[in-house]
Amino acid sequence: MITIDYKDKRPLFEQVTDKLKKLIFIGVLPSDSQLPSVRALAVELSITPNTIARAYHQLESEGFIFTVKGKGCFVAPKDVVVSLKETDYYKTLKAAIAEGRQAGFSKSKVLALAKQITEEVYND
Amino acid sequence: MITIDYKDKRPLFEQVTDKLKKLIFIGVLPSDSQLPSVRALAVELSITPNTIARAYHQLESEGFIFTVKGKGCFVAPKDVVVSLKETDYYKTLKAAIAEGRQAGFSKSKVLALAKQITEEVYND
Amino acid sequence: MITIDYKDKRPLFEQVTDKLKKLIFIGVLPSDSQLPSVRALAVELSITPNTIARAYHQLESEGFIFTVKGKGCFVAPKDVVVSLKETDYYKTLKAAIAEGRQAGFSKSKVLALAKQITEEVYND
Amino acid sequence: MITIDYKDKRPLFEQVTDKLKKLIFIGVLPSDSQLPSVRALAVELSITPNTIARAYHQLESEGFIFTVKGKGCFVAPKDVVVSLKETDYYKTLKAAIAEGRQAGFSKSKVLALAKQITEEVYND
DNA sequence: GTGGTCTAGACCACG
DNA sequence: GTGGTCTAGACCACC
Numbered sequence: 001m002i003t004i005d006y007k008d009k010r011p012l013f014e015q016v017t018d019k020l021k022k023l024i025f026i027g028v029l030p031s032d033s034q035l036p037s038v039r040a041l042a043v044e045l046s047i048t049p050n051t052i053a054r055a056y057h058q059l060e061s062e063g064f065i066f067t068v069k070g071k072g073c074f075v076a077p078k079d080v081v082v083s084l085k086e087t088d089y090y091k092t093l094k095a096a097i098a099e100g101r102q103a104g105f106s107k108s109k110v111l112a113l114a115k116q117i118t119e120e121v122y123n124d
Numbered sequence: 125m126i127t128i129d130y131k132d133k134r135p136l137f138e139q140v141t142d143k144l145k146k147l148i149f150i151g152v153l154p155s156d157s158q159l160p161s162v163r164a165l166a167v168e169l170s171i172t173p174n175t176i177a178r179a180y181h182q183l184e185s186e187g188f189i190f191t192v193k194g195k196g197c198f199v200a201p202k203d204v205v206v207s208l209k210e211t212d213y214y215k216t217l218k219a220a221i222a223e224g225r226q227a228g229f230s231k232s233k234v235l236a237l238a239k240q241i242t243e244e245v246y247n248d
Numbered sequence: 249m250i251t252i253d254y255k256d257k258r259p260l261f262e263q264v265t266d267k268l269k270k271l272i273f274i275g276v277l278p279s280d281s282q283l284p285s286v287r288a289l290a291v292e293l294s295i296t297p298n299t300i301a302r303a304y305h306q307l308e309s310e311g312f313i314f315t316v317k318g319k320g321c322f323v324a325p326k327d328v329v330v331s332l333k334e335t336d337y338y339k340t341l342k343a344a345i346a347e348g349r350q351a352g353f354s355k356s357k358v359l360a361l362a363k364q365i366t367e368e369v370y371n372d
Numbered sequence: 373m374i375t376i377d378y379k380d381k382r383p384l385f386e387q388v389t390d391k392l393k394k395l396i397f398i399g400v401l402p403s404d405s406q407l408p409s410v411r412a413l414a415v416e417l418s419i420t421p422n423t424i425a426r427a428y429h430q431l432e433s434e435g436f437i438f439t440v441k442g443k444g445c446f447v448a449p450k451d452v453v454v455s456l457k458e459t460d461y462y463k464t465l466k467a468a469i470a471e472g473r474q475a476g477f478s479k480s481k482v483l484a485l486a487k488q489i490t491e492e493v494y495n496d
Numbered sequence: 497g498t499g500g501t502c503t504a505g506a507c508c509a510c511g
Numbered sequence: 512g513t514g515g516t517c518t519a520g521a522c523c524a525c526c
Contacts, residue, residue, distance in 0.1 A: 006322075196512095
């Protein structure tokens with residue numbers, strides 16, 4: 001379900017967090033479904049449970065999942081996930097576009113680039 | 125010319141690198157002009173010259189500047205800078221858009237978002 | 249495994265970088281194996297860890313090794329190493345031969361010299 | 373006659389030394405001919421006479437030129453130049469080939485590479 | 497334990 | 512004056 005890339009510069013827990021986020025976004029982990037237990041996922045990825053726990057905490061504090069004591073972790077309700085997904089990506093894209101402005105590119109230049117790149121990305 | 129943000133979690137040398145890149149991009153530091161000396165900038169920012177030197181090394185290895193020992197560091201020729209600026213931003217934007225696809229957004233959704241955000245960003 | 253030559257005029261970190269490259273090339277440090285820790289090698293060579301770290305950074309930026317924070321540094325996969333080794337040596341040899349042309353030697357002269365020297369070198 | 377490359381990492385005096393060597397090798401500065409005066413060359417290259425003087429000293433100590441007090445510097449006799457040229461290049465090429473052996477390339481591999489590269493270099 | 501970063505201060509080669 | 516290098520020692524995040 002998840003693979004670790006040891007050449008990735010980011011800390012492990014962040015990689016796990018991001019991968020889980022994406023799985024939630026695309027519905028592989030549907031709303032209200034239960035996440036694998038910390039220990040199970042730790043074994044599967046051959047990393048320490050500590051790291052998984054940290055990823056789960058991160059997701060919980062951002063609202064992607066919620067914890068039921070003694071039961072496990074569950075994906076947040078659909079409306080929450082959708083809303084998070086939107087704002088999450090909005091921020092990402094805004095940062096990228098703002099960087100373009102800061103670098104001195106004109107509005108039309110950025111728009112043209114965005115159009116061109118979108119075509120490329122979606123044609124892979 | 126440059127300010128350090130101690131709330132920023134990124135390493136100091138990276139902040140300096142990025143700020144200098146932007147100054148080069150927008151022409152505040154024109155091609156072939158001399159950068160402030162390692163020591164001078166270090167004093168101005170109240171950080172150790174070593175950190176500035178590291179930032180300069182980074183910029184040099186990426187082609188933004190070239191250094192002449194005993195003389196100082198200079199901004200790369202205009203054509204080089206322009207080309208770097210383009211590819212640099214292309215990568216940034218591509219990463220952002222690719223993330224959108226990975227998160228499950230449709231092509232038209234991403235395009236619409238990009239358009240909307242560009243308007244917002246350029247109207248500040 | 250590595251020795252420092254204090255008569256060598258090159259900077260220490262460059263000597264270390266080069267020695268490590270060679271150890272990787274000849275397989276003493278096999279692909280995916282872990283390099284000695286920064287501190288351990290520093291102690292062994294009686295130089296500051298900083299210098300070792302710089303050598304490791306250099307090797308990483310050239311693709312010879314990759315580092316996992318909190319775990320250590322590892323030699324790049326075999327195919328990468330082989331490819332780097334080829335291009336690396338190609339450049340070296342090309343520079344040497346080009347210098348011959350620039351110095352006014354004829355093609356046949358250079359070839360003959362190369363042949364003769366190869367014999368000498370491989371008969372030590 | 374000589375051009376300075378400020379992006380070259382080597383010290384200026386070394387660049388000048390090398391350029392002069394090459395001019396001597398290819399006969400642009402023939403044996404027994406007089407070199408430009410330190411001051412004249414300094415003006416031509418827009419660098420300090422000190423640097424030129426250092427280059428001349430270097431060349432003299434290696435035997436490429438000789439100084440006549442009150443007259444100027446002169447290129448060494450032909451037999452000396454030829455001999456220096458040979459040993460100079462012999463060393464360069466030997467170093468390059470030895471590096472190949474050290475990197476673990478076979479004799480035949482090095483020979484083949486040398487052949488191939490020579491063709492490339494002399495066909496530019 | 498690992499590497500990453502930063503400091504403060506030193507010496508060197510170059511021009 | 513410039514940048515390049517090295518030392519010694521510190522603190523941090525990660526695993």
